[in-house]
Amino acid sequence: MINTIVAGEVLKSITRAMVALVSEARFHFMADKLHSRAVDPANVAMVIVNVPKESFEVYNPNGEKTIGVDVNRIFEISKSIRGDEPVEFKLEDDTSLNVKFGSVEYSVALIDPSAIRKEPKIPNLELPAKIVIDAGEFKKAIVASDKISDRVLFKSSENGFSIEAEGDVDRITSFMSEADLIEFNKADARSMFSIEYLKEFIKVASPGDTLTIYLGNNYPVRLVFEVAGGKVGVEYILAPRIEESE
Numbered sequence: 001m002i003n004t005i006v007a008g009e010v011l012k013s014i015t016r017a018m019v020a021l022v023s024e025a026r027f028h029f030m031a032d033k034l035h036s037r038a039v040d041p042a043n044v045a046m047v048i049v050n051v052p053k054e055s056f057e058v059y060n061p062n063g064e065k066t067i068g069v070d071v072n073r074i075f076e077i078s079k080s081i082r083g084d085e086p087v088e089f090k091l092e093d094d095t096s097l098n099v100k101f102g103s104v105e106y107s108v109a110l111i112d113p114s115a116i117r118k119e120p121k122i123p124n125l126e127l128p129a130k131i132v133i134d135a136g137e138f139k140k141a142i143v144a145s146d147k148i149s150d151r152v153l154f155k156s157s158e159n160g161f162s163i164e165a166e167g168d169v170d171r172i173t174s175f176m177s178e179a180d181l182i183e184f185n186k187a188d189a190r191s192m193f194s195i196e197y198l199k200e201f202i203k204v205a206s207p208g209d210t211l212t213i214y215l216g217n218n219y220p221v222r223l224v225f226e227v228a229g230g231k232v233g234v235e236y237i238l239a240p241r242i243e244e245s246e
Contacts (some may be wrong), residue, residue: 004059012078079094
């Protein structure tokens with residue numbers, strides 16, 4: 001049996017993060033946290049979600065338990081929940097999850113965890129550049145870049161961090177110096193990525209949230225968001241696109 005209570009904003013953040021890549025996932029109720037991870041069907045991107053037990057108003061998993069969840073369904077339900085509204089989860093068997101908020105109670109059918117695509121191993125990436133930025137500023141740069149291109153170049157150097165996109169006739173650069181960043185180690189790195197994935201990733205973030213970017217040279221990027229007031233950790237790992245020769 002699982003019995004937990006969490007704020008609506010936390011539930012929204014969890015499900016929004018997952019639906020960016022997959023429609024179903026395993027949720028692991030562990031002793032110290034709720035954990036989920038999945039890879040998209042094209043094997044281009046991975047999502048990892050961790051919610052410490054301290055982020056719950058009540059967290060009582062009664063031992064470790066893994067369930068299979070239709071995250072699209074839970075995400076749709078979460079849209080009608082206020083951010084500060086408590087949401088209660090109860091699991092009394094392996095067939096359905098009860099989701100209750102206010103006077104509303106849903107009984108959501110669960111998925112056999114063994115029927116869900118195997119979870120990926122988290123890669124051990126040693127990436128030289130570390131950039132800590134307001135997630136709202138990153139979001140603005142991606143939205144602007146999307147207007148002219150389907151790919152974006154991340155560049156880090158001792159001078160700062162830039163996000164660049166180039167279309168047939170237009171070019172846009174969002175540049176942030178060390179003074180504009182929360183933390184920056186000035187390491188050299190550059191890689192190009194698909195905007196289509198980044199557009200989905202930024203939906204989890206709001207202005208004031210913190211984003212840590214770990215960047216290498218033509219390596220996957222790690223985008224680590226702290227959302228819902230720091231209560232939810234969301235990490236995306238995205239494979240690079242091959243950069244065209246200049």
